[in-house]
Amino acid sequence: MATSSSPKVLPRADVTAEIAAAASERAAAPDFPAVKLARIRSAAARLAAGEYRPDDLRHGALLLERQATIDLQVPTASRVPGVSLVKQALKKLMIWYLRYLGHQISAFGQATARFGVTVANRVESVEADLAELQARVARLEQSAGEDRSASKQ
Amino acid sequence: MTRTLHQFVPNFAAGDAIGVHVRLTQAALRAAGWESEIFYDEAQASVKKLGRHFTTWDRQIDGRGGDAWILFQLSTASRMTPFLLDQDIPFGVYFHNITPPLFFDRWEPGASGACNAALSEMRRLAPQSRFALANSSFSATDLDGAGYSPTAVCPVLFDAKELDATPNERLVQRLRRETADGGTRWLFIGRAAPNKCQHDLIAAFAAYREFYDPKARMTLVGGRTSNVYYRSLELLADELGVGGGVVEFTDTISHEEKLACYRAADVFVCLSEHEGFKVPLVESMHFEIPVIAYASTAVPETVGDAALLFDDKDPMLVAAAVDRVMRDDALRSDLVAAGRERAQDFSLERTSRTLLDQLDGFVR
Numbered sequence: 001m002a003t004s005s006s007p008k009v010l011p012r013a014d015v016t017a018e019i020a021a022a023a024s025e026r027a028a029a030p031d032f033p034a035v036k037l038a039r040i041r042s043a044a045a046r047l048a049a050g051e052y053r054p055d056d057l058r059h060g061a062l063l064l065e066r067q068a069t070i071d072l073q074v075p076t077a078s079r080v081p082g083v084s085l086v087k088q089a090l091k092k093l094m095i096w097y098l099r100y101l102g103h104q105i106s107a108f109g110q111a112t113a114r115f116g117v118t119v120a121n122r123v124e125s126v127e128a129d130l131a132e133l134q135a136r137v138a139r140l141e142q143s144a145g146e147d148r149s150a151s152k153q
Numbered sequence: 154m155t156r157t158l159h160q161f162v163p164n165f166a167a168g169d170a171i172g173v174h175v176r177l178t179q180a181a182l183r184a185a186g187w188e189s190e191i192f193y194d195e196a197q198a199s200v201k202k203l204g205r206h207f208t209t210w211d212r213q214i215d216g217r218g219g220d221a222w223i224l225f226q227l228s229t230a231s232r233m234t235p236f237l238l239d240q241d242i243p244f245g246v247y248f249h250n251i252t253p254p255l256f257f258d259r260w261e262p263g264a265s266g267a268c269n270a271a272l273s274e275m276r277r278l279a280p281q282s283r284f285a286l287a288n289s290s291f292s293a294t295d296l297d298g299a300g301y302s303p304t305a306v307c308p309v310l311f312d313a314k315e316l317d318a319t320p321n322e323r324l325v326q327r328l329r330r331e332t333a334d335g336g337t338r339w340l341f342i343g344r345a346a347p348n349k350c351q352h353d354l355i356a357a358f359a360a361y362r363e364f365y366d367p368k369a370r371m372t373l374v375g376g377r378t379s380n381v382y383y384r385s386l387e388l389l390a391d392e393l394g395v396g397g398g399v400v401e402f403t404d405t406i407s408h409e410e411k412l413a414c415y416r417a418a419d420v421f422v423c424l425s426e427h428e429g430f431k432v433p434l435v436e437s438m439h440f441e442i443p444v445i446a447y448a449s450t451a452v453p454e455t456v457g458d459a460a461l462l463f464d465d466k467d468p469m470l471v472a473a474a475v476d477r478v479m480r481d482d483a484l485r486s487d488l489v490a491a492g493r494e495r496a497q498d499f500s501l502e503r504t505s506r507t508l509l510d511q512l513d514g515f516v517r
Contacts, residue, residue: 015477015484016463023473026364036363040468043392044356047385049256049347049426063259071384075377077404079168080199 057123061116068109070102157188157221158516161207161244163231165193167200168408170309170432171226171249176203177310178224178247181505182512190215194231207233216242222516227251227278230270238281245284245515246301249309250292250429250451251275256348261379275299284515286508288430289451303515307508309430312501313439320412328372328417336368337361337479340418340442342411342433343425345402346378350447350466351386353424355400357471359393364469365476371395372414376405415440420475424466428452434460435499438492443485445474459488459495 026032072095076087160179166172175191182189191204192215215221223242225233228249237244251272257265276299279285285301287293288309296304332338339358343349351373358371377383383402390396403414421437423446434455437444444460446452453462461474478485497503 012458012461016461016474019461019474019477020463020465020470022477023467023469026473027469033363037360037469040356040359040363040393043389044352044468047347047352047382047389048350050259059259063262067381071380075380075404077376077406079405079407081407 058117058120061113061120064109064116065113068106068113070106070109072098072102074098155186155188156516157217158182158224158512159188159190159192159215159221160224160226161192161233161237162204162226163194163229163233165191165196165200165204167197170311171228172197172200173312174247174249174310175226176200177312177501177505178508181310181509185509188221194233207236210236210240212240212242216240219243222283224512225278225282227275228271230267230274234274234278237278243283243516244281245286246278246282246296247307248275248285248287248292248296248429250288250295250427252346252348252427256346256427257379260347260382260385264379272299286511290454291451292429305511305515307511308499308504309432310501310504310508311432311435311499313436313496313499314501315408316412316415316436316439318412319409320416321407321409322413324410324413325416328413331370332368332417332419334368335366336370337366337419337475338417339369339371339475340374340414340421340437341371341423342374342414342421342436343423343431344375344378345373345383345386347382348425348427349375350424350426351382352389353447353466353468353471354422355386355389355393355395356468357422357424357466357475358400359395360468361472361475362395362399365472366479371400372403372418373400374403374406374411374414415442418442420445420478422471422475423447423452424471425449425452428455431455435496438496441489441493443478443488444492445471445478457491457495457498459491461488 027034027037074087074091076084076091078084078087160175162171162175164171165175179189179191192207192210193204194207196204210216212218219241221242223237223244225237225244225246226249227246228251252268254265254268257268279300282301285296285304286307287296287304288307290306293304293306328338341351341354345351354371354373358369362369387396387402390400403410415436419442421433421442421444423431423434423444425431425447426449428449428451430451434444434446434452438459444456446456446460446462447466448462448464456462461478463470463474478488
């Protein structure tokens with residue numbers, strides 16, 4: 001493979017360390033608008049890839065909810081000159097039809113998503129009840145066992 | 154005796170990195186005296202005539218009764234995998250890497266399934282593959298893990314001369330006008346995909362605009378791998394107050410428009426979490442644009458010492474890095490000089506030579 005032969009004029013590690021220190025220092029200044037930075041960080045974090053289990057019902061329902069709204073802004077970009085203009089013209093000609101169709105598909109999708117979220121809520125509620133019942137049964141079995149051994153003694 | 158190596162590529166497109174690599178590979182092979190044709194499953198109209206559909210493959214004629222070799226360009230699941238496994242023809246693989254499904258799980262379950270299928274096919278091909286080339290050392294470790302042997306690294310082929318074509322001047326002028334009274338222009342080129350992390354770029358850019366340079370602008374070039382993710386990016390830009398063209402989403406654009414974006418850029422920022430190799434990093438260095446990047450996957454080995462690399466991509470840190478590069482002339486000059494030199498390491502002459510040397514060793 002190709003190998004690097006770049007001259008190391010400035011020590012990169014030193015520069016990156018300096019930058020990190022400058023960023024921290026600036027963010028720690030008393031007049032720094034920390035709330036704004038926190039808002040930026042949390043907005044980006046919402047879109048980060050995360051671990052998910054294939055049997056995660058709530059995740060599936062939320063995905064369905066996100067996908068349920070049909071985007072009518074059809075992409076019109078193209079690598080080929082002129083094609084973008086043709087696409088834009090077609091989009092203008094067909095938008096009335098797309099709106100009509102898109103509205104119905106979105107409504108159907110949202111209803112399905114709502115059903116999914118309801119199912120997820122109910123399943124989680126049942127799972128919580130089940131876990132509580134299992135704990136109660138375990139406690140009862142334990143106390144019954146202790147009663148039995150006390151009566152034997 | 155003339156050696157024959159035909160390429161199989163599932164999706165043959167004119168402008169994407171794989172399509173360019175396939176065409177340049179064929180040119181390099183032919184210039185070295187090999188016979189080489191391109192077989193595809195799907196192809197854009199503009200490049201269809203450069204190859205043939207793989208179902209027209211004739212074992213006796215094209216495969217020379219088993220004497221010819223096939224180089225499979227592996228990047229996705231395709232009907233070519235079972236076909237190759239059924240042929241009694243020696244084949245090798247050029248691995249362009251496959252995005253881990255995790256990145257698509259929450260956005261596009263279909264794409265996530267396609268990535269899983271591609272990884273599964275990659276493992277199925279390994280026992281019969283005679284050799285495997287990877288676009289980076291990072292990708293080579295994936296090949297080793299899947300059981301390929303022997304493996305070698307050969308960077309993806311692209312021709313920097315095409316970058317010296319005339320850019321779309323109207324776009325250059327428009328972009329420059331927007332920052333005429335100051336303001337740094339950030340650039341990132343890559344399809345809108347969760348592994349490219351354009352959401353982190355938007356956040357870092359919003360921090361930069363808020364805390365360092367209120368006139369800054371950013372151009373995000375690239376088509377859509379995930380439409381849902383793309384829409385979320387537009388909403389995120391609006392939410393953080395950098396929508397309405399401050400962050401410009403170009404979607405798919407022509408080569409001349411891409412060149413215009415490079416010409417107008419002040420800094421290239423890459424916060425991707427998964428890259429098998431990233432051609433735009435090298436292209437940026439060719440255009441003497443300083444590069445700041447998150448040190449993930451194949452990014453460090455691609456940029457070498459010619460970029461500012463960070464193990465963290467907190468918005469404030471990235472914003473501070475751009476600020477430093479824009480204010481520190483010595484650092485910027487150093488990055489540009491190192492980038493120019495690094496880009497030479499990926500010149501077509503060098504990468505073609507590497508590819509031919511490796512194929513010489515494997516195809517016997």
